Amino acid sequence: MLDPTTTSDKALGRQEVKKTTCYMCACRCGIKVTLRDGEVRYIEGNPDHPHNQGALCAKGASGIMKQYSPARLTKPLMRKANAKRGESAFEEISWEKAFDIIHERLEHIRKTDPKKFALFTGRDQMQALTGMFAKQFGTPNYAAHGGFCSVNMAAGLIYTIGGSFWEFGGPDLDRSKLFVMIGTAEDHDSNPLKTAIAKFKRRGGRFISINPIRTGYSAIADEWVPIKPGTDGALLLAIIHEMIKTGLYDRDFLVQYTNSAELVINDPKSDDHGLFKRVEMHYEEGCFDPENKLWWDRDLNVAMGTHTPGCDPYLLGEFELDDGTPVKPAFQLLKERVEEYTPEWAEDITGIPAETIKRLAHEMGVTARDQKIELPIQWTDTWDNDHESVVGNPVSFHAMRGLAAHSNGFHAIRALGILMTILGTVDRPGGFRHKAPFPRPIPPCPKPPKGPEGVKPETPLDGMPLGWPADPNDLFVDEEGEPVRIDKAFSWEYPLSVHGLMHNVITNAWRGDPYKIDTLFLFMANMAWNSSMNTEKVREMLTDQDEEGNYKIPFLIVADAFQSETVAYADLVLPDTTYLERHDALSMLDRPISEYSGPVDSVRIPVVEPKGECKPFQEVLIELGSRLGLPAFVKEDGSRKYRDYPDFIINYETSPGSGIGFLAGWRGKGGEKFLKGEPNPRQWEMYANNNCVFHYELPRSYQYMRNWNKGYLEWARAHGMTRYVEPITLHLYSEVLQKFRLAAQGKRPGKQPPENLKKRVETYFDPLPFYYEPLESKLIDTQEYPLNALTQRPMAMYHSWDSQNAWLRQIHTHNYLYVSPKLGDAKGFSDGDWVWVESPHNKIRCMVQFSESVEPGTVWTWNAIGKASGAWGLSPKANESQKGFLLNHVISEELPPCESGRHISNSDPVTGQAAWFDVKVKVYPCAENEPEVTSPQFKPQRKVPGQDAKRGKWQLFFAGMFTKK
Amino acid sequence: MHPAFSVIFLTTLIGAGQGLFLALYTGQVYSIANLLDPQDSVTFYAWGSLLALFLLALGLLASFFHLGHPERAWRSATQWRTSWLSREVIVLPVFMFFVMLYGLFNYFGLTDVLFVVRGQLPVDSTLLIGLLATLMAFALYLSTAMIYASLKFLQEWHSPLTVVNYTLLGLASGFTLAAGFAAWTHANLVGFYVGWAVIFTMLGMISRFASLYRNSRIKRLVETSNAIGVKHNRIVQKSQGFMGGSFNTREFFHGKSASFVRFMRNSFIVLVFIVPVVIMISAANAGSFHLLIVAFVVQYLGLIAERWYFFADAQHPQNLYYQANG
Amino acid sequence: MTQLALVIDLNVCVGCHACVTSCKQWNTSGWAGPLADQRPYDQDPTGTFFNRVQTFEVGEYPNTETVHFPKSCLHCEEPPCVPVCPTGASYKREDNGVVLVDYDKCIGCKYCSWACPYGMRELDENQKVMKKCTLCIDRITDESLPERERKPSCVLSCPTDARLFGDVHDPDSEVSVAIREQGGYQLMPEWGTKPANHYLPRRKAKIQIHEDELDRADNPLKKEAPLPAAEGETLDDVAW
Numbered sequence A: 001m002l003d004p005t006t007t008s009d010k011a012l013g014r015q016e017v018k019k020t021t022c023y024m025c026a027c028r029c030g031i032k033v034t035l036r037d038g039e040v041r042y043i044e045g046n047p048d049h050p051h052n053q054g055a056l057c058a059k060g061a062s063g064i065m066k067q068y069s070p071a072r073l074t075k076p077l078m079r080k081a082n083a084k085r086g087e088s089a090f091e092e093i094s095w096e097k098a099f100d101i102i103h104e105r106l107e108h109i110r111k112t113d114p115k116k117f118a119l120f121t122g123r124d125q126m127q128a129l130t131g132m133f134a135k136q137f138g139t140p141n142y143a144a145h146g147g148f149c150s151v152n153m154a155a156g157l158i159y160t161i162g163g164s165f166w167e168f169g170g171p172d173l174d175r176s177k178l179f180v181m182i183g184t185a186e187d188h189d190s191n192p193l194k195t196a197i198a199k200f201k202r203r204g205g206r207f208i209s210i211n212p213i214r215t216g217y218s219a220i221a222d223e224w225v226p227i228k229p230g231t232d233g234a235l236l237l238a239i240i241h242e243m244i245k246t247g248l249y250d251r252d253f254l255v256q257y258t259n260s261a262e263l264v265i266n267d268p269k270s271d272d273h274g275l276f277k278r279v280e281m282h283y284e285e286g287c288f289d290p291e292n293k294l295w296w297d298r299d300l301n302v303a304m305g306t307h308t309p310g311c312d313p314y315l316l317g318e319f320e321l322d323d324g325t326p327v328k329p330a331f332q333l334l335k336e337r338v339e340e341y342t343p344e345w346a347e348d349i350t351g352i353p354a355e356t357i358k359r360l361a362h363e364m365g366v367t368a369r370d371q372k373i374e375l376p377i378q379w380t381d382t383w384d385n386d387h388e389s390v391v392g393n394p395v396s397f398h399a400m401r402g403l404a405a406h407s408n409g410f411h412a413i414r415a416l417g418i419l420m421t422i423l424g425t426v427d428r429p430g431g432f433r434h435k436a437p438f439p440r441p442i443p444p445c446p447k448p449p450k451g452p453e454g455v456k457p458e459t460p461l462d463g464m465p466l467g468w469p470a471d472p473n474d475l476f477v478d479e480e481g482e483p484v485r486i487d488k489a490f491s492w493e494y495p496l497s498v499h500g501l502m503h504n505v506i507t508n509a510w511r512g513d514p515y516k517i518d519t520l521f522l523f524m525a526n527m528a529w530n531s532s533m534n535t536e537k538v539r540e541m542l543t544d545q546d547e548e549g550n551y552k553i554p555f556l557i558v559a560d561a562f563q564s565e566t567v568a569y570a571d572l573v574l575p576d577t578t579y580l581e582r583h584d585a586l587s588m589l590d591r592p593i594s595e596y597s598g599p600v601d602s603v604r605i606p607v608v609e610p611k612g613e614c615k616p617f618q619e620v621l622i623e624l625g626s627r628l629g630l631p632a633f634v635k636e637d638g639s640r641k642y643r644d645y646p647d648f649i650i651n652y653e654t655s656p657g658s659g660i661g662f663l664a665g666w667r668g669k670g671g672e673k674f675l676k677g678e679p680n681p682r683q684w685e686m687y688a689n690n691n692c693v694f695h696y697e698l699p700r701s702y703q704y705m706r707n708w709n710k711g712y713l714e715w716a717r718a719h720g721m722t723r724y725v726e727p728i729t730l731h732l733y734s735e736v737l738q739k740f741r742l743a744a745q746g747k748r749p750g751k752q753p754p755e756n757l758k759k760r761v762e763t764y765f766d767p768l769p770f771y772y773e774p775l776e777s778k779l780i781d782t783q784e785y786p787l788n789a790l791t792q793r794p795m796a797m798y799h800s801w802d803s804q805n806a807w808l809r810q811i812h813t814h815n816y817l818y819v820s821p822k823l824g825d826a827k828g829f830s831d832g833d834w835v836w837v838e839s840p841h842n843k844i845r846c847m848v849q850f851s852e853s854v855e856p857g858t859v860w861t862w863n864a865i866g867k868a869s870g871a872w873g874l875s876p877k878a879n880e881s882q883k884g885f886l887l888n889h890v891i892s893e894e895l896p897p898c899e900s901g902r903h904i905s906n907s908d909p910v911t912g913q914a915a916w917f918d919v920k921v922k923v924y925p926c927a928e929n930e931p932e933v934t935s936p937q938f939k940p941q942r943k944v945p946g947q948d949a950k951r952g953k954w955q956l957f958f959a960g961m962f963t964k965k
Numbered sequence B: 001m002h003p004a005f006s007v008i009f010l011t012t013l014i015g016a017g018q019g020l021f022l023a024l025y026t027g028q029v030y031s032i033a034n035l036l037d038p039q040d041s042v043t044f045y046a047w048g049s050l051l052a053l054f055l056l057a058l059g060l061l062a063s064f065f066h067l068g069h070p071e072r073a074w075r076s077a078t079q080w081r082t083s084w085l086s087r088e089v090i091v092l093p094v095f096m097f098f099v100m101l102y103g104l105f106n107y108f109g110l111t112d113v114l115f116v117v118r119g120q121l122p123v124d125s126t127l128l129i130g131l132l133a134t135l136m137a138f139a140l141y142l143s144t145a146m147i148y149a150s151l152k153f154l155q156e157w158h159s160p161l162t163v164v165n166y167t168l169l170g171l172a173s174g175f176t177l178a179a180g181f182a183a184w185t186h187a188n189l190v191g192f193y194v195g196w197a198v199i200f201t202m203l204g205m206i207s208r209f210a211s212l213y214r215n216s217r218i219k220r221l222v223e224t225s226n227a228i229g230v231k232h233n234r235i236v237q238k239s240q241g242f243m244g245g246s247f248n249t250r251e252f253f254h255g256k257s258a259s260f261v262r263f264m265r266n267s268f269i270v271l272v273f274i275v276p277v278v279i280m281i282s283a284a285n286a287g288s289f290h291l292l293i294v295a296f297v298v299q300y301l302g303l304i305a306e307r308w309y310f311f312a313d314a315q316h317p318q319n320l321y322y323q324a325n326g
Numbered sequence C: 001m002t003q004l005a006l007v008i009d010l011n012v013c014v015g016c017h018a019c020v021t022s023c024k025q026w027n028t029s030g031w032a033g034p035l036a037d038q039r040p041y042d043q044d045p046t047g048t049f050f051n052r053v054q055t056f057e058v059g060e061y062p063n064t065e066t067v068h069f070p071k072s073c074l075h076c077e078e079p080p081c082v083p084v085c086p087t088g089a090s091y092k093r094e095d096n097g098v099v100l101v102d103y104d105k106c107i108g109c110k111y112c113s114w115a116c117p118y119g120m121r122e123l124d125e126n127q128k129v130m131k132k133c134t135l136c137i138d139r140i141t142d143e144s145l146p147e148r149e150r151k152p153s154c155v156l157s158c159p160t161d162a163r164l165f166g167d168v169h170d171p172d173s174e175v176s177v178a179i180r181e182q183g184g185y186q187l188m189p190e191w192g193t194k195p196a197n198h199y200l201p202r203r204k205a206k207i208q209i210h211e212d213e214l215d216r217a218d219n220p221l222k223k224e225a226p227l228p229a230a231e232g233e234t235l236d237d238v239a240w
């Protein structure tokens, strides 16, 4: 063999290196792709990219195998005329024909009733475009994955601190000293988070993980606090209790930057009970959170306008205003609220010893108070006070779906927001930090349409398909208070469902409740499998026909890159490109990859040719928008406005001349402007020359305290990132929620909940967080079904995407149910045995593995490893379908009938967040004679035309000469 | 370890071939020393050598099935300085060469006395060639056994008993075969060979039992805690990092149940030692060729089981990294 | 003499498998490739990998530690896999201590894999030659790459920087310093193989809270008590 040190890899073929952005997951790392003779030889993290700084994860490093996957769709397909849905019998058609079919159908719908067209997208990053398309079309029936993903996280924190974890903000681990991670396995910021945690640990920071399971990140935590699922609210409230009791809160921060000291009307008989006392005062027009509220001054013992210079208000106490109104500072109400939430009370609920809860509170409080960081950065607040420095309390948190994916998640997350608030760690060094375009007003300005009149034929939607209700009158309901959207978002059932409820779309459309739709268009969403609850039934609904033999969901279009389970149910399949084959804009209008230091957006630029007839989905939308004559896509004369997607990205502006487009970097004629500026014809080129990323680093004085940082807010307004230069006061007490409660109590004019929902709204729209058992647990027999069943993200797999990847599937070929050995002992099964996992709705057969890293009342598995037989280009005998299983079969999309209704979604009553992690099960051994294969099984899914032929026994990849054998 | 059939056949076949040759040569030495009747050099020594060569060649052939690249097998002779495998690879053909010479010289009757030692011991060329072949036979036992015995991590193998066993079991099977061969050629050496075969079988039994006893009480020098460097007495592997198996799970595990392994052990004890001895003793007087061949076949089958067990019994420390059921 | 090696920090390894697949992709199309995959889309897929990440559980609930354990050739200084090789295919480089296999010489006898106590060698079932981590010899020695990229693929990709690379014989190298200062250890040193790769152990950060830190004069609660009101007589009224 050649001495490897004497030749260079470059000598093996013609080599080129191109830069783009990874999309093996939503993290969006910068990558460098090395090609050899036009074939991908090596993908590496781009060290000059601010996001991942050279790191690459297991998925990112397996991108090559995505290109060669036999699951790739390569041709537009139409269901064969004589074939039934779900049989996966298709014929190839031309793109032209596909466009004709869609055009004809959608044109008719748009002319008659636009809401009969529903566009739902999964784990994509094109919401700016898809959402705009829906709005232009005029349908409100649009949402992405947010509702079934982590809307509780978004809503819970954005309604509290004006920003959130997820893709909106995160922990400042560079400067933090104590880091508490709650209910997170992997999250979106996969690589940056890993890098940050490692650095943090190396610096000697203390890392605590609160999670029923110890894997992944939790594995390297200094302390693991196993908690019973669904009980974090109790833990967090008990910690708040202990902190208030011991005085471990940042008083100055609470007074200045939060509504803690603001006086709340405390008169249960009054219609304004629970609202802030408002007084006549001048405030800016259009302001979202006017400061016409009062503090009670300690020295003079009188009420004064908030932020009156020199005023030092009480946080605790009870007062009476001159007009006789009894009032209490918001913080007093919080103190009263947490009175009963003692650590001892929480011990029983969470399974965490009271001593541990107290210690956690003390560790947080003392670290925040005694290890302050002071950075010599001058800044000016919105009340025109100059500050010589930025101070931080170095306790940080990160939380994700472990908190979010429960039906009590919204309040648990509010409790976390409040904990961060009283620790004084919001947008400060070492604490939580926002990422542009956050912080945003509480709540942000976009609103859904106000009623059915917002939906009109041949007219764009009047409002945003998704928005942020600030008041009951912002709900999207009809005269009777009934929903207008197919997923019932923004109705009284789930008033703050700011990301929609995608998980109920199929069930609702099938049932025709609230109405029937015509065409369901799914993009990058595997709704016949891992993103549906009650998957087995949902698959039946997709094929269900009425008496006349018409499908209950008449037409289903699926745009996907792979032969997913959902493809089998499509009437029309549109083959998308992969991330290495297309242009993409990861826009500031969607969820960009901003850094704490300032806004960042990025692009993808194709590095290889599309396979077969694959067409980027963006091109499909632009084509359809042009054909349908949607205003944004055509000129005045109705002719096509944009040549293609790259052209659209360059030239589209949110409104003519707004200067705001999809990409923030290199705007202006010559690329001299950013965020706002005229279109630049060479914008793509400039991104390409700059690692495909635009990063604007804010001046240091604009990088902290952004909720109240005048300089920053003025800058943000000037660059079109926000509408107001107003302080974004933290909502320790949520008046927004109280308004809904008052409406439910009949105390407010305007929209009122229907009778059956009054109690529900009144209960769950509590202005202060409270703990309640997850909804489903209240309605089922938890003695019979005592165990919590969870899923976790495996680091080396993205949802259902990667079983078609020859390298990644070797790491997770099938999944086990991980259980405590104690459970096996009690139920009489051993490690490796086959068991039944049964919930009140359904049951699955699978294999167990014993584990000591799981809270004994919890069982769990890796998410979405199990596949339907024959899908994903795999052999019907592949382990994924024979030994792998999908937990979703036992999770119901609706609650058992209850007083709120017969078809209430299994979701958080405030936000409509899918309650994936509420499911309760029992586990018992299989009978001796049962087959050793997972149940349920489905008839093997047939390959579709255009998929690569079955690969042989061997695959030998060597870039430049991919050989089959 | 995973018992590879190529290696099982290689070691048992050449072991028997070596033993057979040594038996022939012992016979010759005895006869030269006038302790036994001399035999016909063609029918007995030449055909006997051919039989030995046949076994050796079969073994060699089997060994090729073990190689990924048999066409490059010649390369394996290059590292004799450090590798017992290389030494085996060299010694085996050299031994075969001497056995062949020995057979040819006997066949062509090139047995004229060359010189007489101390006036008593007439030395002919076959005696000299045989002596060299004998040295090679022992060198081969040593090389073969040392391939295993030299791996200090494989504690079951890393013992002088491995060398002793390979040698004694090879001798036992070779002498048993020699007894049968003697009966077939009507040489009056049956009693002689049966005697030695029984002795070698019994000695082999003692040393094999000694190694079974030793191995049953092996104190593991490393545990999972040494393997990953974490001090704790309860460490359980949860994932091997892949699920469809790997070279490590195929090569170092036999994949059979504990009861099957026990069955193989009991089988070889009965088949290698007890049954052949009983058959041989009863056959010795009758001089029954058939019974003696049965004894050899039984013993050989037993040796296959013995070798299978030899591999299956060895716990490779790498297995510490492959304990998960996932 | 130079001995290149990896130092793997178990204190920060989160078990993400990035090192596993980045190793695969670099090496399958490189000097040591292709790394075959068998039954890639069928039952029980398997293939050649130079690096695997395993998981162990230490202790019992609730005192469980989950340990992610990356595993690739340790480039032993006394590599038992080398002298046993009958063909000389398995060798240790003089210039940098990397242990390699020459596929052109290897006969696939597997003997070296038996001699490796760590299970770090894998026979490529398709090419029928022995394969193992090459320490990315074709990257680390490629002078046409910029200095910062002349590192093993797994090291470059690792999101937690849990993999350090360098010369363990140079006392001032990053790896030697890490080994010295952070308790770097070798796997199964009992065998005398002197692995060049080292592992860094888990470390625990704790916070000590003292009584007096909870009971302090500046407790903000003290500001919440109503100020004492002036009522009735005071000494001021009665004393002179």
Ligand SMILES: Nc1nc2c(c(=O)[nH]1)N[C@H]1C(S)=C(S)[C@@H](COP(=O)(O)OP(=O)(O)OC[C@H]3O[C@@H](n4cnc5c(=O)[nH]c(N)nc54)[C@H](O)[C@@H]3O)O[C@H]1N2
Residues within 6 Å of the ligand: A121, A122, A123, A124, A145, A148, A149, A150, A523, A524, A525, A526, A527, A530, A531, A532, A559, A560, A561, A562, A563, A564, A565, A566, A576, A577, A578, A579, A617, A791, A792, A798, A799, A800, A801, A863, A864, A887, A888, A891, A916
């Ligand atoms: N039990 C359980 N279920 C869950 C969760 C859970 O925790 N537990 N998590 C939920 C969450 S948070 C989410 S976000 C969802 C995700 O659920 P989904 O977004 O519905 O599902 P994915 O598996 O991400 O894949 C959607 C489809 O995208 C396709 N795809 C991949 N790349 C491309 C591309 O480039 N173009 C196109 N057009 N298609 C592509 C894939 O082939 C796949 O069919 O799952 C949810 N489901």
Ligand SMILES: Nc1nc2c(c(=O)[nH]1)N[C@H]1C(S)=C(S)[C@@H](COP(=O)(O)OP(=O)(O)OC[C@H]3O[C@@H](n4cnc5c(=O)[nH]c(N)nc54)[C@H](O)[C@@H]3O)O[C@H]1N2
Residues within 6 Å of the ligand: A025, A026, A123, A149, A150, A182, A183, A184, A185, A186, A187, A188, A190, A210, A211, A212, A213, A227, A228, A229, A230, A231, A232, A399, A400, A401, A402, A403, A406, A790, A791, A792, A793, A794, A795, A796, A797, A798, A799, A917
């Ligand atoms: N590799 C990879 N990365 C991904 C994805 C992927 O599929 N693969 N998916 C992406 C998507 S769409 C999303 S939404 C994110 C989600 O990222 P995560 O939020 O990290 O998602 P999950 O894996 O669902 O993790 C939930 C965690 O919460 C814990 N948990 C569950 N219930 C509770 C509880 O009641 N209390 C507490 N304290 N913990 C609880 C679980 O044990 C688990 O560790 O990941 C993104 N990143």
Ligand code: SF4
Residues within 6 Å of the ligand: A022, A023, A024, A025, A026, A027, A028, A029, A052, A055, A056, A057, A058, A059, A060, A061, A190, A191
């Ligand atoms: S974290 Fe996501 S975007 Fe980053 S490298 Fe991995 S798969 Fe690609």
Ligand code: SF4
Residues within 6 Å of the ligand: C008, C012, C013, C014, C015, C016, C017, C018, C019, C020, C053, C068, C070, C157, C158, C159, C160, C161, C162, C163
């Ligand atoms: S890449 Fe790094 S963190 Fe991930 S498994 Fe490998 S060593 Fe551990």
Ligand code: SF4
Residues within 6 Å of the ligand: C072, C073, C074, C075, C076, C079, C080, C081, C082, C099, C115, C116, C117, C118, C119, C120, C121, C132, C193, C195
């Ligand atoms: S780890 Fe194994 S293969 Fe690597 S040098 Fe050491 S003994 Fe050889």
Ligand code: SF4
Residues within 6 Å of the ligand: C084, C085, C086, C087, C088, C089, C090, C101, C105, C106, C107, C108, C109, C110, C111, C112, C113, C129, C130
């Ligand atoms: S398998 Fe190859 S490298 Fe290993 S000992 Fe045999 S010839 Fe040498």
Ligand code: SF4
Residues within 6 Å of the ligand: C019, C022, C023, C024, C026, C027, C050, C051, C072, C132, C133, C134, C135, C136, C137, C152, C153, C154, C155
């Ligand atoms: S050094 Fe190179 S060959 Fe070795 S494990 Fe790392 S990436 Fe693989």
Ligand SMILES: [Mo]
Residues within 6 Å of the ligand: A123, A145, A148, A149, A150
């Ligand atoms: Mo998600």
